[in-house]
Amino acid sequence: MNLRPNKTFGQNFLKSQKVVMSMLNASNINENDIVLEIGPGKGILTEKLLTHAKKIIAIEKDTRLVEYLKEKFKKEIDKGTLTLLEGDILDFEPKSADLDKNPYKIVANIPYYITGAILKKFLETEHQPEIITILVQKEVARRIVGIEKRRKKAKPRPAGAVARSPERRFRESILSISVKAYGMPTYVEKVPARLFSPAPKVDSAILSVRKISRDFFDTINETDFFKVLKAGFSHKRKLLMSNIKPLFNETEKSSIQTDKKEILSACALPDNSRAENLTLNDWKCLTKGINS
Structure with missing residues (x-):
């Protein structure tokens, strides 16, 4: 065979x-x-x-x-x-x-x-x-x-050069x-x-x-969570604030902007946050804020 x-x-x-x-x-x-x-x-x-x-x-x-x-x-x-x-x-x-x-x-x-x-x-x-x-x-x-990932050994820098912060x-x-x-x-x-x-x-x-x-979803809706998660990762190069914009129903742009900033602030997230930097609990907080 x-x-x-x-x-x-x-x-x-x-x-x-x-x-x-x-x-x-x-x-x-x-x-x-x-x-x-x-x-x-x-x-x-x-x-x-x-x-x-x-x-x-x-x-x-x-x-x-x-x-x-x-x-x-x-x-x-x-x-x-x-x-x-x-x-x-x-x-x-x-x-x-x-x-x-x-x-x-x-x-x-x-x-x-x-x-x-x-x-x-x-x-x-x-x-x-x-x-x-x-x-x-x-x-x-x-x-x-x-x-x-293990960081590669840094190359020697010229005298007086400013060291970059490790990413x-x-x-x-x-x-x-x-x-x-x-x-x-x-x-x-x-x-x-x-x-x-x-x-x-x-x-x-x-x-x-x-x-x-499914214990994680005891306090949030499972469908809502993944809707927010997918929106957050929809455009990798964009900031989180831009990606979650479609999730808001308000018609006035100023209102949407205010709501987004308030939700990010309530979750202790800076305005320049990106989806890839958020923790699991950050996503839970966002889901609660957007769907409250």
């Missing part, structure tokens, strides 16, 4: 058992857990999950791999500890696999090109997982968690704020490209999102 990685599906098969165990440990997998695995590939993660969890639901889009996994895990499928589904994870509904009835966790080596779509789908779904632990591109994991390298994004609104993202560890087949062009990392819930 031809099991060469399919570029169309973004396949990079994990080869490291050490990384597999790190993913299980980050997810606190135990014998009572139900785990959803996305893109099981050749089954290196599936195999280990089966020895630690109660039940695995694995969804694979590649028909070749589905047939391979059916043979490899025939015993577990017959026993009922593994449910193997063929399909696209973005079309999958937790309810279809009875994941609406019991708590579940997601542990997966996902296609990197749908990282954002997968996080959005399972963080916003009605039946959220308890934990999401996935392999993603290293820089994506760093940006979501908020780890600043904060990390910036927030819609994705990073969205993830933090639902859970606590953690950068677990770096995974070198050589531990995959074929090796991707960049290193990866284990990202774990824990304590997933």
